[in-house]
Amino acid sequence: QVQLVESGGGLVQAGGSLRLSCAASVSIFSITTMGWYRQAPGKQRELVASITIGGSTNYSDSAKGRFTISRDYAKNTWILQMNSLKPEDTVTYYCGCRAGGRNYWGQGTQVTVSS
Numbered sequence: 758q759v760q761l762v763e764s765g766g767g768l769v770q771a772g773g774s775l776r777l778s779c780a781a782s783v784s785i786f787s788i789t790t791m792g793w794y795r796q797a798p799g800k801q802r803e804l805v806a807s808i809t810i811g812g813s814t815n816y817s818d819s820a821k822g823r824f825t826i827s828r829d830y831a832k833n834t835w836i837l838q839m840n841s842l843k844p845e846d847t848v849t850y851y852c853g854c855r856a857g858g859r860n861y862w863g864q865g866t867q868v869t870v871s872s
Contacts (some may be wrong), residue, residue, distance in 0.1 A: 759861040766866030777837040779852030791854040794835040
């Protein structure tokens with residue numbers, strides 16, 4: 758069982774930056790893939806960025822060049838650094854991971870970008 762706790766959402770002006778963190782209850786060495794996703798009301802959850810245990814990263818087209826995913830092994834945490842934020846980035850962000858053949862999700866954190 759893996760528990761995930763997100764932090765770092767909030768309100769920012771367009772062009773600003775936010776840093777989202779996801780703390781896992783287990784060592785991230787045991788996590789196959791970790792990532793950030795977002796979901797608007799009434800829509801499917803979609804990938805923003807992910808990173809595998811081997812270090813391979815994957816970004817959505819809207820995240821490329823603006824967002825960076827990284828890991829902090831000492832804190833069992835992965836981070837999404839979001840720069841050049843746009844009003845259309847306003848949505849709830851979820852961290853997620855796959856470990857032991859199962860998927861796990863955080864509770865979600867709201868990001869609001871004002872124009």
